[in-house]
Amino acid sequence: MVPMILLIVIFGLLLGVLINAAASSLPSSRMLQKPHCQACGVPRRPHAWSGLLAWLSPGRDCAYCGTVVPVREPIVELLMISASVILYLTDPQFLHWLLDLATVSIFTLIMIIDLEHRLILHIVSVPAAIYFAVVGSLDSSLGVSRTLIGGLIGFVFFFLLYVLGAFFARWIGRRRGAEIDEVAFGFGDVMLAMVIGLAVGFPGVFGALLRGIILAGVFSFLYMVVMVVRKQYEAFTPIPYGPFLILGALWVYFRGDPAIEAVLGY
Ligand SMILES: [Zn+2]
Structure with a gap:
């Protein structure tokens, strides 16, 4: 032992x-x-x-x-x-341990790079997407269709938000007479939503992304309150969405898992 x-x-x-x-x-x-x-x-x-x-x-x-x-x-x-x-x-079963650890590793890497550089790199998200597509397809509790539908929903849903965000930034930019170079969602977030969809599959993808968006919203609100109190508030300050989406994904991925139940005690 x-x-x-x-x-x-x-x-x-x-x-x-x-x-x-x-x-x-x-x-x-x-x-x-x-x-x-x-x-x-x-x-x-x-x-x-x-x-x-x-x-x-x-x-x-x-x-x-x-x-x-x-x-x-x-x-x-x-x-x-x-x-x-x-x-x-x-859960000492070797395969469970290895796959769960791989999931934590991939999302940790994406989270660090997003926090430090505000970037979600294709060189990370594309191999991650392929990995989760293969593992999810082989997993009897998900299977090919639920894995791929999860990935597709993540991609399409965030692609729409990405397009909306780009229009919104342009509209605000025109009203202010200056370009806004930072947008709420980057294309990296679209790729991350696809990776998350592949990792948790359908219908888990809805719960994962929703939790991520709510966590990001709560954080943005608290951040805004702090900045208003300190009189440093600036409208449309973008926050990195990646870490919140990842927290939402891990929440759904490990829900019902003995590890997270042991840690959180529920
Ligand atoms: Zn040195």
Whole structure:
């Protein structure tokens, strides 16, 4: 039992390292690169590939320029270790554990890049869509048609919102006599809605996207209140929708799952 749990921890840590490397290199180079200093580009020594180990050792600072490994890295690694352990303890069936962990990893990567760059990259969302289409089609509880219909609904629904948002931005821009370069929904959000639809299938896609939109709405409202109170309010400040959509997706994906029930106690 003890060696097994150690393997589960190490696997979670390695996934965290991989997600960090992808989140740090894909937005700029569209390629997966070995961990390197974000400031000067010098490769990190292998013992400092893990943000967690780097933070726990002198390897936290770049040997060349002294830039510190971003605090996001140890956080993501701890998160993935926790996910790996919780999913294993609540459902030790190997395939369930692996698939659930893959889902958490994919959505974590998309969320980090969206939070840091306001981007949802096709190089991430297209392989993710293919992965969920295959896994959902092979899953007896979803099957081919419910998986693909879920993806189609996510895509079409958000494509309509995307077009509406573009018209709205142009209309506001004309009234103000200036272009609004930020739109509420980017095409990346449309791709993400498709990925979510494929991951949770039909009819789960409705609940997932609705939860995401409501969470984003609640956050926007609270954000607006805070900004009004601080007298810094600006109309049409866009917020990244991706993280909220992902929270909605994980909520539906893990609903009824022993892991989430154990954590949330319902
Ligand atoms: Zn450096």
